[in-house]
Amino acid sequence: MRLMGLPNANRYPEATVTRSADAVVIRFGGKDGEQTMSVPLKYVGGDEEEAELLLLAQLRDIGYRVRRG
Numbered sequence: 001m002r003l004m005g006l007p008n009a010n011r012y013p014e015a016t017v018t019r020s021a022d023a024v025v026i027r028f029g030g031k032d033g034e035q036t037m038s039v040p041l042k043y044v045g046g047d048e049e050e051a052e053l054l055l056l057a058q059l060r061d062i063g064y065r066v067r068r069g
Helices: 048-062
Strands: 014-019 023-030 033-040 065-068
Touching: 014 048, 023 048, 048 065
Parallel strands: 014 065
Antiparallel strands: 014 023, 023 033
16 A cells, blocks of 8 residues: 555654444544544455555554554
């Protein structure tokens, strides 16, 4: 998955990834509040759980503290 337009990891260091019936939802939190991004599963392609886990790994590599919601 190509990640673009993410909030600054210094301002929103926490990233929680959850999967709903039709989307992967990323909730970023920090001292400036919260931001939410939603990616429709139709754009993820393939195995949805694998995409969720890969997203967690990518976010961690960028510098976010991640958890699976």
